[in-house]
Amino acid sequence: GQNIDQPTEMTATEGAIVQINCTYQTSGFNGLFWYQQHAGEAPTFLSYNVLDGLEEKGRFSSFLSRSKGYSYLLLKELQMKDSASYLCAVLNTGTASKLTFGTGTRLQVTL
Amino acid sequence: GAVVSQHPSRVICKSGTSVKIECRSLDFQATTMFWYRQFPKQSLMLMATSNEGSKATYEQGVEKDKFLINHASLTLSTLTVTSAHPEDSSFYICSAATPGRRVGNQPQHFGDGTRLSIL
Numbered sequence: 001g002q003n004i005d006q007p008t009e010m011t012a013t014e015g016a017i018v019q020i021n022c023t024y025q026t027s028g029f030n031g032l033f034w035y036q037q038h039a040g041e042a043p044t045f046l047s048y049n050v051l052d053g054l055e056e057k058g059r060f061s062s063f064l065s066r067s068k069g070y071s072y073l074l075l076k077e078l079q080m081k082d083s084a085s086y087l088c089a090v091l092n093t094g095t096a097s098k099l100t101f102g103t104g105t106r107l108q109v110t111l
Numbered sequence: 112g113a114v115v116s117q118h119p120s121r122v123i124c125k126s127g128t129s130v131k132i133e134c135r136s137l138d139f140q141a142t143t144m145f146w147y148r149q150f151p152k153q154s155l156m157l158m159a160t161s162n163e164g165s166k167a168t169y170e171q172g173v174e175k176d177k178f179l180i181n182h183a184s185l186t187l188s189t190l191t192v193t194s195a196h197p198e199d200s201s202f203y204i205c206s207a208a209t210p211g212r213r214v215g216n217q218p219q220h221f222g223d224g225t226r227l228s229i230l
C-alpha cells in the first residue's frame with residue numbers, strides 16, 4: 001500500500017509565504033503532482049515533479065526529494081483567493097495514469 | 112486541450128432512486144476514466160478505474176453492484192449509483208486519461224464534479 005501524508009490544516013496571513021509538506025511511501029515512483037481544490041469544485045493542476053529539485057511557476061513552487069520521499073508546495077505573496085485545499089498525489093509506474101491522493105491540506109489565508 | 116465534461120453538476124433525489132452521472136472527454140479520446148468520491152473536508156478517494164470496452168476495476172471496499180460503471184466508448188463513461196441512500200450523498204468526480212499521452216504534464220483531466228444529495 002501507499003501512505004501519503006499532509007498536515008490537515010494550516011493558516012497563514014495575506015502576503016506571507018506558506019510551505020505545505022507532503023511525505024510519501026511508495027514503490028515504483030513516477031512523479032508527484034500538486035492540486036488546488038476550492039470547496040465544491042474539481043481539483044486544479046498546479047505542478048509536477050519527477051526529478052529532485054525545485055520547480056517554480058509564478059507564485060507557486062514545488063520541491064521534490066525522491067530519496068526522502070518528501071515534497072513541498074511553496075506559496076508566496078499569499079492572497080485571500082489562495083484559501084483552498086491543496087492535494088499532493090503520487091503516480092506510480094505501471095498504473096496507467098492512476099493517481100493516489102494524499103490526505104489534503106486546508107489552507108486558510110487571513111488578513 | 113483536454114476538456115472533460117461531467118453531468119449533472121448537482122442532483123437531489125429521494126432514497127431508493129438510481130442516479131446516473133456522465134463523464135465525457137470532449138476533445139480527446141480517453142482510454143481510461145477514473146471515478147472518485149469525496150466527503151466534506153476529506154481528500155479524493157478513488158472508487159474505480161474504467162477502461163474502454165472492459166469491466167471496471169473497483170477499489171477495495173467499493174461495491175460494484177452498488178456503483179455501476181460503464182465505459183462503452185472512448186469519450187463517455189457513466190457511473191450509476193443504484194438504490195441510493197443518504198449515506199451515498201457525496202461529491203463525485205470523474206477524470207479522463209490516455210496513458211502515455213499527457214497534456215501539460217497532467218496524467219488526468221478532471222470533470223467539474225457532481226454533488227449528489229439523497230433525501
